[in-house]
Amino acid sequence: MTSATPRIGFDRFIDLNWLITALRVRSGSVGADRLGELLDQDALGVAAKKKTRTVLNRLWLEPRPELAAFADRGIEIFRENPDAYAGTLSWGMAIVAYPFFGQVAELVGRLSSLQGDCTSAEIHRRMSEVYGEREGTYRMTNMVLQSQANWGAIRRMDHGKRLVRCEILKVTEDRLAEWLVEAVLRSINKPLSVTLIRSMPVIFPIVLPQALAYIASRSTYLELRSEGPGSQLVALRSAF
Numbered sequence: 001m002t003s004a005t006p007r008i009g010f011d012r013f014i015d016l017n018w019l020i021t022a023l024r025v026r027s028g029s030v031g032a033d034r035l036g037e038l039l040d041q042d043a044l045g046v047a048a049k050k051k052t053r054t055v056l057n058r059l060w061l062e063p064r065p066e067l068a069a070f071a072d073r074g075i076e077i078f079r080e081n082p083d084a085y086a087g088t089l090s091w092g093m094a095i096v097a098y099p100f101f102g103q104v105a106e107l108v109g110r111l112s113s114l115q116g117d118c119t120s121a122e123i124h125r126r127m128s129e130v131y132g133e134r135e136g137t138y139r140m141t142n143m144v145l146q147s148q149a150n151w152g153a154i155r156r157m158d159h160g161k162r163l164v165r166c167e168i169l170k171v172t173e174d175r176l177a178e179w180l181v182e183a184v185l186r187s188i189n190k191p192l193s194v195t196l197i198r199s200m201p202v203i204f205p206i207v208l209p210q211a212l213a214y215i216a217s218r219s220t221y222l223e224l225r226s227e228g229p230g231s232q233l234v235a236l237r238s239a240f
Contacts, residue, residue: 010098011140014147019090023059026076044182059093067097075111077176087151088169088206092183095202102187102202109201117164119160153205170207178211178219191235
């Protein structure tokens with residue numbers, strides 16, 4: 001699963017409206033030309049449009065083969081409620097398709113967990129420790145933060161120096177909750193305690209109030225494991 005995963009690559013600001021349109025294209029509700037029209041309306045140049053399409057392709061339009069079935073299940077959920085699910089699904093897909101995005105999300109979620117905010121300087125410093133102190137790391141981290149703000153997860157205050165959590169999104173649909181748990185497990189690539197999943201920083205804008213052990217026990221794609229008295233882990237089924 002990890003061999004084809006790019007180490008870095010989310011290098012563009014991605015507007016939520018572009019994601020919604022990409023989801024609609026993939027679901028068959030609009031034609032592929034609609035996305036091109038939208039990018040033209042937003043005055044993207046030729047090079048910028050090409051790079052933006054690369055990110056949108058990786059997320060929804062042409063996901064990597066090992067993520068195609070996972071993306072397809074996301075599209076099925078999107079069809080049930082396009083207006084409500086686009087941002088949540090795209091967050092889940094982004095943390096799986098782009099580990100760089102997931103790392104930024106994890107840092108923002110963890111560093112803002114106590115007081116509801118953190119500094120962008122701290123995010124940039126931590127990302128540089130992992131990916132190296134170079135201009136590309138700073139720029140791509142900024143692109144992810146701008147995108148997360150546009151998607152409604154954070155507000156960038158004080159000219160972008162401070163990052164404030166926005167209101168969390170409660171997921172009430174079990175099928176979407178199951179898909180998001182799978183996204184978290186794919187993102188971190190290891191089993192997780194049932195009690196930890198809902199508080200994972202990588203999905204800090206999202207709350208999962210469901211009985212996740214029950215959801216996992218009934219899932220085709222998740223496996224519930226007992227690890228001693230009172231301890232249960234959720235893992236991906238090996239076939240997926």
